[in-house]
Every structure is written in C-alpha cells, then in structure tokens.
Amino acid sequence: MSIQPMFVVAKSLDDHRAEIAAALAEHVPSDERSLLVELVADAFVDGYASGCRDGTHDDLIRWVDRMCDAHVDSPAIMTFFGNACSLLDGYLAPRGYAGAFRAPLRALERPIRKVLAKPRQSSRPQQERLDETDASINAMLVRLDAADPLTAEHSRAVAAWSSRLARRLTLPEAEITFVSRCGMIHDIGKVTTPVEILHAPRKLSDEEWVVMRSHTTAGERIVLEDPGLARFAPIVRSHHERLDGKGYPDRLRAEDLDLHTRIVTVADCFNAMIGRRPYRPPMSPTHALEQLDANIGTQFDKDVVAAMHEVVSKA
Ligand SMILES: [Fe+2]
Numbered sequence: 546m547s548i549q550p551m552f553v554v555a556k557s558l559d560d561h562r563a564e565i566a567a568a569l570a571e572h573v574p575s576d577e578r579s580l581l582v583e584l585v586a587d588a589f590v591d592g593y594a595s596g597c598r599d600g601t602h603d604d605l606i607r608w609v610d611r612m613c614d615a616h617v618d619s620p621a622i623m624t625f626f627g628n629a630c631s632l633l634d635g636y637l638a639p640r641g642y643a644g645a646f647r648a649p650l651r652a653l654e655r656p657i658r659k660v661l662a663k664p665r666q667s668s669r670p671q672q673e674r675l676d677e678t679d680a681s682i683n684a685m686l687v688r689l690d691a692a693d694p695l696t697a698e699h700s701r702a703v704a705a706w707s708s709r710l711a712r713r714l715t716l717p718e719a720e721i722t723f724v725s726r727c728g729m730i731h732d733i734g735k736v737t738t739p740v741e742i743l744h745a746p747r748k749l750s751d752e753e754w755v756v757m758r759s760h761t762t763a764g765e766r767i768v769l770e771d772p773g774l775a776r777f778a779p780i781v782r783s784h785h786e787r788l789d790g791k792g793y794p795d796r797l798r799a800e801d802l803d804l805h806t807r808i809v810t811v812a813d814c815f816n817a818m819i820g821r822r823p824y825r826p827p828m829s830p831t832h833a834l835e836q837l838d839a840n841i842g843t844q845f846d847k848d849v850v851a852a853m854h855e856v857v858s859k860a
Pocket residue numbers: 731732760784785
C-alpha cells in the first residue's frame with residue numbers, strides 16, 4: 546500500500562475524530578460509560594490515525610499497555626480495548642473506507658489482545674483479588690449452567706483434567722491453578738451458541754459450524770469484560786488451535802501455542818471423547834488415549850499426551 550492513501554485515511558479520521566470516538570464509546574455499557582471512556586476512545590482513534598500516517602501502530606500498542614496499567618481496576622477500559630478494533634472497523638466499513646485502509650485494524654487485534662492478557666499489579670490487596678477471581682469464575686459457571694448444564698459439567702471435568710496434567714508435568718502450584726481455571730471457563734462462549742446447534746443429534750452444516758466455532762472468540766470477549774479474568778482470555782480463544790496450524794480461530798502453529806494452551810486442549814479433547822455427546826456414545830478412556838496418540842504432533846503435544854496416559858493409569 547502506498548503512503549499516500551494511508552495519509553488520506555489518517556486525515557479523514559482526524560477530521561471525524563470526535564464523532565467516531567463517541568460512536569465507539571457508545572458500545573460500552575451505559576452504567577460503565579464515563580468521561581474517561583470517552584477520552585480513551587478519542588485517544589484511540591487519534592492513535593490509530595497517527596499510526597496510519599507513520600506506517601506503524603507500535604506507539605498505539607504501547608499506549609494501550611500504559612492505559613491498562615493505569616486503569617487496571619477499571620472494567621470499562623478493558624471492555625473498550627477488547628472491542629475497539631472491531632468496533633472501529635464496523636464504523637468505517639459502511640462509510641466508504643476501503644478494506645485496505647482498515648487492514649491495520651485486523652493486524653492490531655492480536656497485539657492488543659496480548660496486551661490485555663498481561664498480568665498487572667492491581668492497587669487492591671492480593672487476597673481480595675484472588676477471592677474476586679474465584680467469584681468471577683463461579684459467576685461464569687453459573688451462567689454456563691443456566692445456558693447448558695452439559696457444557697458446565699464438561700468444563701468442570703476439563704478443569705480437573707487440566708490440573709492433573711499440570712501436576713503430572715510438575716508445573717508450579719500457581720500454574721496448576723491457572724490451567725484449572727482456564728479449563729473451567731474455556732467454553733464460556735457457548736452461552737452464545739444456540740442450543741439447537743450445541744445439542745444437534747447429527748452432523749452440523751457448514752453454516753452451523755461457523756456458529757459453533759465462534760464460541761472461542763465469543764468466549765474471549767466475555768472473559769475480557771472482566772479485568773480480573775483477562776489473563777485467561779488467550780487460552781479461551783485458542784483452545785481449539787492445533788500444532789499443525791489447522792485449528793481455529795486463528796490457525797496458530799506450534800510455536801504460538803504455549804504449554805498451558807496445550808494442556809487445556811488435551812484435557813478438553815479427552816473429556817469430550819469420553820463424555821456424553823448428543824450424536825455419539827462415549828468412548829472408553831483407552832480408545833480416547835489411542836485417539837490422542839494418533840494425533841500427536843499434528844493436534845496434540847507429545848509430553849502432554851504422555852502425561853495423560855499416566856494420569857489415566859493412576860486414576
Ligand atoms: Fe470449545
């Protein structure tokens with residue numbers, strides 16, 4: 546893309562900044578909207594325009610990081626940044642901004658998600674924050690139980706398998722708790738999936754699969770609404786990725802998938818195989834382990850699958 550069109554789009558964003566920022570801030574729930582949110586929205590549009598002019602949005606990403614540090618206890622700011630790129634894209638698309646001018650927004654989504662998921666020092670005491678994390682996770686499970694008790698039951702089981710795997714892999718206690726909590730909320734996005742798709746006693750159509758797969762991105766969005774849970778968001782999004790890059794939603798590859806994600810993925814698939822499903826009877830644990838073995842290196846991590854063998858044999 547030449548410099549000229551990006552300069553033009555930056556000028557146009559500058560000219561309409563107040564109006565665009567107001568439209569973005571509108572999407573933050575009204576009880577959380579504040580002058581701060583409006584200022585942040587305004588500065589975000591400004592930063593995006595400057596980045597278009599400079600050919601890089603690194604400054605904008607660093608600014609988002611600083612804002613998250615400064616407003617670590619403000620859910621509205623996290624909510625805003627979690628949706629800012631897609632909202633700005635959604636605002637610009639119908640107003641004649643060509644796809645090329647909006648392309649940097651798509652490139653920005655991932656670094657911003659990373660920034661949001663960074664652990665941050667809250668100003669509140671640690672115990673208070675830990676209690677709040679548990680309370681938030683419980684609240685998610687209550688939501689899931691109400692929407693689909695089978696998925697809630699599956700989530701509790703995935704939490705237990707994840708924690709056993711992490712222990713078998715000799716991870717520190719804090720990481721065992723982390724993956725267990727990830728397991729608990731990995732499918733929270735299914736609160737948005739219609740039950741007739743979730744429980745279809747047949748193969749899904751292509752369109753239904755698109756909806757089913759969107760539970761990953763929907764889950765990430767839900768989790769990012771709570772700053773105390775933001776660090777779980779990347780795994781909620783990525784638990785259906787595969788080492789060979791054929792997973793979803795981002796087709797990440799092995800080098801992008803950390804051990805925590807690999808643990809939750811194995812725990813999730815194993816429990817899905819041995820659990821009740823509307824369209825097939827449960828598999829035996831031995832058969833499920835064979836399926837894990839058959840997909841080592843393409844879908845699953847070798848060491849995590851080995852740990853699953855040990856966990857099952859000791860169960
Ligand atoms: Fe899932």
